[in-house]
Amino acid sequence: MKHEMVPDHAVLSKSESNKVLKKMDIHLEQLPKIKSDDPVAKSIGAKEGDILEITRKSSTAGKFITYRLVKD
């Protein structure tokens, strides 16, 4: 998955996930989703319920970090 259209995905640990949710003051279900059979999620071995940290290259902000919740 080195394609230029695919940004970096990383699985967050439990404590990191909680920190992210707390910082954004939202519930888990309010995050955008990513399917567990998504090719990228599969390749990094993400499981259902994990939060993925996605580092997008943005034309406006340069670098933008966002999160997605893995769902089935």
Place this chain on the structure above:
Amino acid sequence: MQETIEKVTKVVKKKRAKFPESYIHDIARAAERHDLDDDELDELVRRVKRAYERAKVEKGEAVGTVAAQSVGEPGTQMTMRTFHYAGVAELNVTLGLPRLIEIVDARKKISTPTMAIYFEDEFKNDEEFVRTIANKIGKSNVNDILQDFHVNFAEMNVVAELDETKIKDKRLDFTDIINRVEKAFKKAQIDNNILSFVPSKSNIRELRLLADKVRDLQISGVKNIGKVVIRKEEDEWVIHTEGSNLGAVLKMEGVDKVRTTTNDIHEVEKVLGIEAARNAIIHEAQRTMDEQGLTVDVRHIMLVADMMTADGSVKSIGRHGISGEKASVLARASFEETGKHLLRASIRGEIDHLTGIIENIIIGQPIPLGTGSVGVVMKHK
């Protein structure tokens, strides 16, 4: 440059500003160009911070409505014509309004799928290699490599003579062709480059059908890809295709796995995932607008792409997608198929909490936006 960036980052942190990366780079570049001293840099960061905070979207701002208007207005000025010859002269690509509709509707079958196939550094100037790959990808059938072909009614057989120069021209492998022919026609007789076929039933109708079948037998090509065009772009060879199959092409040797793309968003989703699909939506929508000489701020398109991919799969905007899945009955009913939604909601006993804009307009209350987005609560004693 790196030093300046670090210095700017430090100043920004000291001023407690939260700038995106691109701002820091811009400030660093400006600082270097004008040779700013520490005080001047401080002042610059302070002013940028003020301007940035002023420019930020307020909480509760109706960004969706603004995005809809900002994409919709230039859309009225787009050409209604479906076809245009853009980029590659020989290939037809849907552009303009029909293409934009295709993108936001998230069509499964787009009208003109096309790919741009790039090659890895060691092959990108190797014309011979690129042509071989192009012939492997592009569709060709027996008809393309015939020297002579007849249907012999007297002996009830079909005789095809293959042209070796044509095969060489197309950089195909002779034994591979023979294998494919043998696989498709078990009863074929092969004598060097002369192939003869006998129909299963000995009548003229069968014989004619067999002749067509022989001619149409595909001997090379990737599934779903038709014509290919090879072009020299800047200093490398690029293949453009009619039809698209990203998964199969990315597996081929020598193909650049980083830059090779397709305009089929569902295929991008399947092969490269939802984040890549988001990028593809943004890229395709913006390219379509640009090509028509219209400029829309990317942020509006990003919002559309974010909404379309928020669910984990590409969803359309409209009846079957985002608008059709709104929580409020009244909001859904006001969009399309009013009767259906009201009837179903009454059968299921749905409750409308009147939290959205549309519902409140319908019942004549202030909308939860701007002044309406705040309320008064009594302090608990």
